Amino acid sequence: MPWRGRRRRDRAAEAIAAGVASGQELFGGNLEMDHAYYRHNTAHLELTLLDTFRQLPRLVAQSVRLAWQADRSAMLMVAAAELGQGLTSAFSLLATNQVLVGLFAQGPTPDRVRNALPALVAVAISGALTAVLHAVSTVAAGRLEPKVERAAEVTLMTKVARVEMRTLEDGDFKRLLQSAAWGTDASRRMIGHSVGIVNALISLAAASAVLTVLHPILLPLLILITLPQAWGAVRDARRRYRSTQAWIDHGRQQSELSWHLKDRNSAQEVRVHGVGAYLLHHYRRMAAAREAEETRLARAEAVTGLASSSLSGLASLLTYAVLGWLVLSGRTDLAASGTAVLAIRTGTGGLSRLVTEVQATYRQSLYLADYERACHLCDKHAIPEGGTPVEDFPARITVENVSYTYPDREKPAIDGVSLTLDRGEIIALVGENGSGKTTLAKLIAGLYRPDDGRILWDGTDDNDLNRDDLFSQVALVSQSFTEWPFTAAANITIGRPRTSPAQPGRPKPRPGFPDARLTSAAEYAEADSVIDELPKGWGTLLDRSYVGGVALSGGQWQRLVLARARYRDAALIIADEPTSALDARSEIAAFAKIRSLADAGQTVILITHRLASTRLADKIYVLDHGRLIEHGNHSTLMHANGAYADMYTLQAAQYATPPDAESEASRNLP
Numbered sequence: 001m002p003w004r005g006r007r008r009r010d011r012a013a014e015a016i017a018a019g020v021a022s023g024q025e026l027f028g029g030n031l032e033m034d035h036a037y038y039r040h041n042t043a044h045l046e047l048t049l050l051d052t053f054r055q056l057p058r059l060v061a062q063s064v065r066l067a068w069q070a071d072r073s074a075m076l077m078v079a080a081a082e083l084g085q086g087l088t089s090a091f092s093l094l095a096t097n098q099v100l101v102g103l104f105a106q107g108p109t110p111d112r113v114r115n116a117l118p119a120l121v122a123v124a125i126s127g128a129l130t131a132v133l134h135a136v137s138t139v140a141a142g143r144l145e146p147k148v149e150r151a152a153e154v155t156l157m158t159k160v161a162r163v164e165m166r167t168l169e170d171g172d173f174k175r176l177l178q179s180a181a182w183g184t185d186a187s188r189r190m191i192g193h194s195v196g197i198v199n200a201l202i203s204l205a206a207a208s209a210v211l212t213v214l215h216p217i218l219l220p221l222l223i224l225i226t227l228p229q230a231w232g233a234v235r236d237a238r239r240r241y242r243s244t245q246a247w248i249d250h251g252r253q254q255s256e257l258s259w260h261l262k263d264r265n266s267a268q269e270v271r272v273h274g275v276g277a278y279l280l281h282h283y284r285r286m287a288a289a290r291e292a293e294e295t296r297l298a299r300a301e302a303v304t305g306l307a308s309s310s311l312s313g314l315a316s317l318l319t320y321a322v323l324g325w326l327v328l329s330g331r332t333d334l335a336a337s338g339t340a341v342l343a344i345r346t347g348t349g350g351l352s353r354l355v356t357e358v359q360a361t362y363r364q365s366l367y368l369a370d371y372e373r374a375c376h377l378c379d380k381h382a383i384p385e386g387g388t389p390v391e392d393f394p395a396r397i398t399v400e401n402v403s404y405t406y407p408d409r410e411k412p413a414i415d416g417v418s419l420t421l422d423r424g425e426i427i428a429l430v431g432e433n434g435s436g437k438t439t440l441a442k443l444i445a446g447l448y449r450p451d452d453g454r455i456l457w458d459g460t461d462d463n464d465l466n467r468d469d470l471f472s473q474v475a476l477v478s479q480s481f482t483e484w485p486f487t488a489a490a491n492i493t494i495g496r497p498r499t500s501p502a503q504p505g506r507p508k509p510r511p512g513f514p515d516a517r518l519t520s521a522a523e524y525a526e527a528d529s530v531i532d533e534l535p536k537g538w539g540t541l542l543d544r545s546y547v548g549g550v551a552l553s554g555g556q557w558q559r560l561v562l563a564r565a566r567y568r569d570a571a572l573i574i575a576d577e578p579t580s581a582l583d584a585r586s587e588i589a590a591f592a593k594i595r596s597l598a599d600a601g602q603t604v605i606l607i608t609h610r611l612a613s614t615r616l617a618d619k620i621y622v623l624d625h626g627r628l629i630e631h632g633n634h635s636t637l638m639h640a641n642g643a644y645a646d647m648y649t650l651q652a653a654q655y656a657t658p659p660d661a662e663s664e665a666s667r668n669l670p
């Protein structure tokens with residue numbers, strides 16, 4: 001009944017619209033609905049059956065290339081075993097024909113059986129050989145598949161770890177990367193499917209050869225049976241892929257909600273602010289939208305499956321009718337028609353396996369294509385290797401008219417900024433939230449490349465410097481530091497990882513643990529008292545999601561991060577709100593230590609909103625909407641009575657005792 005179908009479609013559309021609304025409310029959109037309910041402009045993405053078979057050589061070649069790179073001998077073993085199975089399968093069909101010829105011959109039954117016996121033995125031997133070859137292929141493919149996946153995974157991770165931050169933060173790239181991550185799994189699956197393709201192709205070739213020998217008309221009929229199934233399978237695959245692509249954002253948003261509902265960091269607001277019920281409401285709506293899409297896919301697949309099976313069934317009827325006519329009209333004998341039935345069964349089996357495997361391989365190849373695109377983009381935007389070595393930290397870093405705009409932003413985060421940074425100086429970057437302080441520090445650290453202007457290290461454009469050497473000179477005490485789910489010791493020594501290629505001359509840690517460098521870094525940052533209180537000391541895992549893991553407070557983490565930077569022992573320290581979570585005493589101590597670092601020759605870029613601490617800076621740069629509006633030291637800026645003086649006075653006023661409070665206090669005196 002059409003009205004029922006319409007109501008069902010309306011309900012599905014409503015569920016999807018509600019899911020979109022949730023995505024819009026929470027994430028500001030990005031909930032792409034790229035399927036027929038909403039858009040029809042992707043029709044060109046439909047891949048015809050012919051196209052799919054055209055892809056076949058490319059797909060197999062791609063898998064062969066992957067396999068060849070991963071393990072040549074295993075690949076050759078698979079190829080030989082599959083080829084062998086094809087030959088045994090053809091041989092088995094021909095031997096079966098001989099069995100039937102022997103059995104249907106004139107004469108007494110014992111003689112007929114005796115005549116058929118050698119062919120029967122041949123059938124048995126070829127069956128046993130097929131089984132052995134199948135086992136060989138399974139073992140070799142089992143060896144090959146994880147190697148291919150590992151190679152793809154390591155390649156992607158290596159490339160992503162070296163891609164420029166700008167590319168990594170680009171929305172399209174992030175999306176591609178998510179799809180590419182499936183590509184590593186796809187590379188493994190493609191091996192299995194490609195083995196299936198080769199296997200199906202060989203048994204199809206064997207069946208086709210036998211059928212052509214028996215009667216040429218049987219071959220096109222065999223194809224007629226399988227063609228509708230092929231069409232259905234390709235249609236389903238294409239539909240699923242498009243749906244997956246269209247729903248990537250949606251899936252990501254759902255995972256976000258589910259993660260925050262369970263995450264320890266959001267647990268308080270989830271409970272006290274009632275965020276739990278709110279998120280659950282949206283999660284349910286988004287899940288319902290997803291279910292509507294799944295139902296749509298299942299219905300569409302059922303319709304396609306029915307249509308293809310009906311057409312295939314009609315073709316089978318026609319084939320057996322033709323076979324009957326061939327026997328009745330004396331064009332083939334009974335033995336040949338018996339073999340033909342077997343060959344048709346083998347052939348249709350082979351052909352439908354071929355189609356299933358091709359469509360599965362094709363689907364995987366789409367993810368693999370994303371993987372390859374991501375690898376290509378990573379290569380294109382990789383942090384360059386080589387360049388002028390940086391032996392020593394420069395006497396002066398000059399930032400010359402530098403501008404930088406984030407990929408998805410229109411306004412520049414940094415707009416024509418110039419400044420100088422001399423060795424052993426503390427420079428403070430101050431300004432309101434979003435004024436560009438962190439971005440500027442990242443530009444100086446070599447994490448971003450300026451769109452305009454340049455950064456000179458003792459006169460050399462930092463674009464020409466070896467970037468690994470440059471990074472090696474920098475330590476970050478970032479406000480968004482990483483809480484590595486490792487032990488306390490590893491969380492500090494990761495500041496200068498032992499395998500880092502950028503530190504060839506550094507001494508290896510002594511076998512004693514913890515070594516002096518580690519303990520002195522911890523003492524310096526007052527992290528030693530934190531470690532002393534941990535249940536397993538240095539060996540305590542700092543992640544409560546694991547058994548025996550421990551959670552640290554924000555301030556305790558910050559001490560560890562300071563120790564990490566100290567352990568790194570770099571010439572330039574970028575301290576971005578390094579004390580925001582420290583108590584008053586520790587904060588004063590931390591700033592005193594930052595000053596002593598500069599006195600010992602290290603250079604510090606200090607980003608802070610606590611202007612009391614900027615007094616210790618040699619130079620203060622004030623940013624506003626990405627532009628430099630003032631600079632000088634504390635006293636010159638206070639005299640200038642500009643933006644800095646305003647901010648400072650405002651903060652200082654918070655600590656002054658209000659006159660009302662003073663008079664109140666004196667009234668209460670005895």
Ligand SMILES: Nc1ncnc2c1ncn2[C@@H]1O[C@H](COP(=O)(O)OP(=O)(O)OP(=O)(O)O)[C@@H](O)[C@H]1O
Pocket residue numbers: 169406407408409413431432433434435436437438439440
């Ligand atoms: N990864 C990013 N992608 C896009 N825009 C960004 C990114 N990081 C920062 N921005 C934007 O660039 C501008 C400058 O940000 P930045 O973090 O440098 O400011 P900030 O002065 O350090 O701010 P705060 O004091 O809040 O830490 C802001 O408008 C911010 O929204």
